[in-house]
Amino acid sequence: MTQRPTRTGELLSIDGLKTHFYTQDGVVKAVDGVSFGIRNGETLGVVGESGCGKSITALSVMRLIERPGRIVAGSIRLADRDLLALSDEEMRDVRGNAISMIFQEPMTSLNPVYPCGDQIAEAISLHEGIHRREAGDRAIEMLSQVGIPDAKRRAREYPHQLSGGMRQRVMIAMALSTNPELLIADEPTTALDVTIQAQILELMKALRERNRMAIMLITHDLGVIAEMADDVVVMYSGKVVESSDVNTVFEQPHHPYTKGLLASIPRLGEKRHRLEVIQGVVPNPLNLPKGCLFKRRCPSAMPVCDTPPPLQEIQPGHLSRCWLTPAGEPPEIGADAEAETAVAAAAALTVEA
Amino acid sequence: METTNPGAQPAAAPAAGETLLRVENLVKHFEIRGGLLGISTIGAVRAVDGVSFSVRKGETLGLVGESGCGKTTLGKVILRLIPATSGKVTVKNRVLFDIPTEEERKAGRRATVLDAGEMKKARRDLQVVFQDPYASLNPRMSVGEIVGEGPLVHGLTDKGKREDLVRELLARVGLNQSHIHRYPHEFSGGQRQRIGIARALALNPDFVVCDEPVSALDVSIQSQVLNLLDDLQQELGLTYLFIAHNLAVVEHISDRVGVMYLGMMVELAEVDDIYVRPAHPYTVALLSAVPDPNPRNRRRRVILKGDIPSPANPPSGCRFHTRCWLRERLGNPEQCTTVVPEFREIQPGHAVACHFAEEVTPDTIGAAARTGGPVAS
Numbered sequence: 251m252t253q254r255p256t257r258t259g260e261l262l263s264i265d266g267l268k269t270h271f272y273t274q275d276g277v278v279k280a281v282d283g284v285s286f287g288i289r290n291g292e293t294l295g296v297v298g299e300s301g302c303g304k305s306i307t308a309l310s311v312m313r314l315i316e317r318p319g320r321i322v323a324g325s326i327r328l329a330d331r332d333l334l335a336l337s338d339e340e341m342r343d344v345r346g347n348a349i350s351m352i353f354q355e356p357m358t359s360l361n362p363v364y365p366c367g368d369q370i371a372e373a374i375s376l377h378e379g380i381h382r383r384e385a386g387d388r389a390i391e392m393l394s395q396v397g398i399p400d401a402k403r404r405a406r407e408y409p410h411q412l413s414g415g416m417r418q419r420v421m422i423a424m425a426l427s428t429n430p431e432l433l434i435a436d437e438p439t440t441a442l443d444v445t446i447q448a449q450i451l452e453l454m455k456a457l458r459e460r461n462r463m464a465i466m467l468i469t470h471d472l473g474v475i476a477e478m479a480d481d482v483v484v485m486y487s488g489k490v491v492e493s494s495d496v497n498t499v500f501e502q503p504h505h506p507y508t509k510g511l512l513a514s515i516p517r518l519g520e521k522r523h524r525l526e527v528i529q530g531v532v533p534n535p536l537n538l539p540k541g542c543l544f545k546r547r548c549p550s551a552m553p554v555c556d557t558p559p560p561l562q563e564i565q566p567g568h569l570s571r572c573w574l575t576p577a578g579e580p581p582e583i584g585a586d587a588e589a590e591t592a593v594a595a596a597a598a599l600t601v602e603a
Numbered sequence: 604m605e606t607t608n609p610g611a612q613p614a615a616a617p618a619a620g621e622t623l624l625r626v627e628n629l630v631k632h633f634e635i636r637g638g639l640l641g642i643s644t645i646g647a648v649r650a651v652d653g654v655s656f657s658v659r660k661g662e663t664l665g666l667v668g669e670s671g672c673g674k675t676t677l678g679k680v681i682l683r684l685i686p687a688t689s690g691k692v693t694v695k696n697r698v699l700f701d702i703p704t705e706e707e708r709k710a711g712r713r714a715t716v717l718d719a720g721e722m723k724k725a726r727r728d729l730q731v732v733f734q735d736p737y738a739s740l741n742p743r744m745s746v747g748e749i750v751g752e753g754p755l756v757h758g759l760t761d762k763g764k765r766e767d768l769v770r771e772l773l774a775r776v777g778l779n780q781s782h783i784h785r786y787p788h789e790f791s792g793g794q795r796q797r798i799g800i801a802r803a804l805a806l807n808p809d810f811v812v813c814d815e816p817v818s819a820l821d822v823s824i825q826s827q828v829l830n831l832l833d834d835l836q837q838e839l840g841l842t843y844l845f846i847a848h849n850l851a852v853v854e855h856i857s858d859r860v861g862v863m864y865l866g867m868m869v870e871l872a873e874v875d876d877i878y879v880r881p882a883h884p885y886t887v888a889l890l891s892a893v894p895d896p897n898p899r900n901r902r903r904r905v906i907l908k909g910d911i912p913s914p915a916n917p918p919s920g921c922r923f924h925t926r927c928w929l930r931e932r933l934g935n936p937e938q939c940t941t942v943v944p945e946f947r948e949i950q951p952g953h954a955v956a957c958h959f960a961e962e963v964t965p966d967t968i969g970a971a972a973r974t975g976g977p978v979a980s
Contacts, residue, residue: 444848477894514825
């Protein structure tokens with residue numbers, strides 16, 4: 251049941267992933283049928299607002315979903331390994347070795363009672379089975395690679411002695427110390443000031459070149475996406491609503507949500523004018539609308555939107571979960587048809603058929 | 604006997620229109636206590652260190668800077684939510700406070716501070732919208748109580764008429780009037796920020812300090828709140844001091860923009876001027892660091908080295924000299940490390956605190972910019 255055209259050379263392939271949370275109030279479908287892939291050396295930007303499921307997708311890849319959450323369907327493959335079929339022990343080996351992850355707030359991911367250098371050395375010696383002293387030297391080398399001045403002294407310092415930007419560098423040093431094939435970066439610069447963000451993005455670009463690793467970059471900041479990503483996935487309420495290469499998404503967005511997001515951000519150098527807005531708010535995950543999840547906020551909503559739209563390929567490599575035709579017109583069939591005809595239309599238009 | 608920084612005044616003075624707020628040499632130091640008993644003063648965080656500017660009626664002055672630059676403290680000191688160390692703030696020709704510096708005090712100058720009764724009256728004109736819509740609303744009060752409390756305290760309404768007033772305010776900020784009896788937790792972040800705005804408007808103020816009003820909100824909600832602030836300014840003739848770290852947001856909403864670094868104002872100009880022709884090396888770097896939401900514009904940036912120094916121990920001379928790309932380019936002139944640059948006007952209405960502002964040209968900026976990664980095809 252692949253919802254997307256298969257591509258060769260994919261390092262990470264996610265297909266039909268569903269991660270649901272069984273809460274007392276009901277089932278929250280945080281990730282509900284997400285499919286995308288990342289090729290070797292590619293940077294994929296995952297963009298969306300709070301609660302769209304972007305972080306849960308990343309945690310699912312790392313298999314770090316805790317109760318009441320559960321991966322209920324789908325597959326996650328890294329090269330030729332099925333991550334969801336691995337034992338806990340094998341998965342531990344994948345984490346940190348093949349895949350590393352950095353988080354938004356480095357203070358909460360570093361242990362406050364150990365010096366930074368020791369924490370990196372621990373990761374290195376665990377994953378490579380080398381002696382602690384040798385690992386310590388490697389840690390210092392990693393710290394200077396990520397641009398920490400006076401790395402030897404800094405390695406002996408505790409996380410609270412470092413600034414936010416320095417802590418994020420330590421996290422990156424730790425994540426890269428085992429030469430991962432895939433780096434998952436969840437809002438890596440959101441907590442940082444803009445001049446420090448520029449430093450960290452620059453660093454990530456340089457390391458990406460050198461290590462030739464793939465990056466899954468999760469952020470709500472469209473500027474960071476435009477700066478870093480090769481391909482982009484836009485998520486809304488647990489589903490992928492649009493995906494393509496970065497230029498297409500920014501220049502020819504198809505889904506009304508993507509269009510709305512791009513129109514609503516103030517940009518540097520644009521004259522003062524009224525901002526476009528997306529009306530309303532993100533739907534309650536416990537009470538999702540029937541059909542298209544965006545229809546209540548959508549300026550192009552039409553009767554057919556009561557039927558869930560499929561993710562259709564509107565151009566080679568450009569997918570959009572919307573009933574509008576590739577040209578952005580309302581579809582001829584189903585526009586004012588009865589529900590039954592709409593379902594037939596759904597079957598006709600979907601690439602899943 | 605006013606003591607104003609002679610360089611600051613002309614630039615800070617609005618070109619036209621009535622001055623609503625005037626801030627002169629404002630200083631706020633937070634003492635660091637320490638020593639054996641923890642009661643002696645061992646230093647001070649110089650959060651705001653001699654800032655002067657004025658805001659004319661009906662305009663929006665944007666204030667940008669990174670964490671620790673003192674922009675939030677400045678807003679709070681102006682509102683007298685925290686006491687100033689020294690300096691003078693005048694709102695609508697009423698002096699809120701005029702506190703002498705240490706030396707002036709020794710020379711016999713006395714502080715003038717509005718008494719509590721007068722300050723309460725003044726507060727009607729001065730309102731604030733805070734950053735975090737989750738922390739700034741009392742969870743035990745209903746929306747009606749939150750929004751209606753101010754007018755009640757100031758005797759502008761009574762309990763009977765309060766509900767009508769609140770309903771009107773809710774409608775004005777785009778909230779459902781029937782939600783008046785609901786509690787903050789029943790609202791989304793954007794709606795809560797609207798409640799905070801309704802509360803600020805309840806006293807019919809002239810002047811509103813907006814402290815990062817949209818930074819906690821999602822992108823699609825940000826634009827709703829920015830448009831609302833815009834509309835309210837048009838309808839009610841409000842004056843805003845808009846504090847934010849997002850340069851695109853500040854450009855969008857402001858008429859003039861001030862840039863702060865380590866407690867000092869380093870540049871102040873009309874919005875078009877400062878964004879097109881920044882004259883302080885820090886402003887240049889700040890603007891250059893903003894990622895552009897256009898994948899074909901992966902441009903070269905001026906990347907600053909190092910972190911922001913601690914405001915408890917700011918660098919000597921120009922506070923920016925430790926990270927300054929221009930200083931490096933000019934062969935590290937001694938002046939930068941020894942002399943505090945004057946906040947001077949380089950053009951009418953454009954003030955900057957840099958000894959070498961004239962050297963900030965497209966050529967020097969271009970040379971300082973490093974390649975910002977592979978350029979998209």
